[in-house]
Amino acid sequence: MSEVGTLKKGLSILELIIEKGSLSVSEIVEMLPLNKSTTYRLVSTLEQNNFIEKNAENSYKVSRKLIDKLTNNGLNFDMETIILQASHTIKELTGETIFIGILSGEQIMATHIIPGRFPTRTHYEKGETLPIYQSAIGKCILAFKSASIQDSYKEKMNASADVEAFFGELARVFEAGYAVDDEQAEAGVRCVAAPIWKDGQIVAGIAISGPSARVCREKDEENGQLVKYFSRHITEALEN
Structure with missing residues (x-):
């Protein structure tokens, strides 16, 4: 996967979370043409870089730092x-x-x-x-x-x-x-x-x-x- 392709996929996940408010990995997989392992990896990267954060329901939302x-x-x-x-x-x-x-x-x-x-x-x-x-x-x-x-x-x-x-x-x-x-x-x-x-x-x-x-x-x-x-x-x- 190219760096540009990876970036686009990561941004599509972030955009979807912003639009929906909060989403689980399973919900992201259902809404985007990504397999589960790729989604987990991209979500983990977004979380590690403080773009998103996990809430009490194990869903992800935009991080306070990004806000x-x-x-x-x-x-x-x-x-x-x-x-x-x-x-x-x-x-x-x-x-x-x-x-x-x-x-x-x-x-x-x-x-x-x-x-x-x-x-x-x-x-x-x-x-x-x-x-x-x-x-x-x-x-x-x-x-x-x-x-x-x-x-x-x-x-x-x-x-x-x-x-x-x-x-x-x-x-x-x-x-x-x-x-x-x-x-x-x-x-x-x-x-x-x-x-x-x-x-x-x-x-x-x-x-x-x-x-x-x-x-x-x-x-x-x-x-x-x-x-x-x-x-x-x-x-x-x-x-x-």
Whole structure:
């Protein structure tokens, strides 16, 4: 096998893991025209070089080290300090967990998590992914994309009632400027998110997440205005 051929196969595995969020070796073999021994070898190489990492279910996901590099360098967000300052301020105001997430294939990937101060809170980790249609961040990112991009994502997703409801909601998200995950990703947990822009493009979303008893429907407008305020603050800082 040539070095170029090996590189292409390794990159195809990495691209597939980015798109799907996490995959086992067996699932990769089913999806790509690779035999099991070659797949094991390439996965091992990707893991050894910190492109991917194994999770508790023995599946592989994008490594935290790669996420850090993408966030700080490749995607050129320049927003570590800005995010931390804004997120800590929101946490002080709400007490809830704050997320920053980016679009990764058909998933939303958490790039920053500021844990809330309450004993009961959401417990996602940096690098974890959610399907776009289960995520407030996914809604607020796709709501501001073109109709053609929205259609392309719709074609990639399963034609379920949840997906139809998700795309039906995008116009309301566009109008309000913020999105709500009403226990769609996890029972008992709600999330309110707004988009972050850079150079005229949405690069991420910022969200408040917590138990539905605290991040309740009655506070959606208040929390929506809060995440919109801080998303504007981060956006303006990125433009300077």
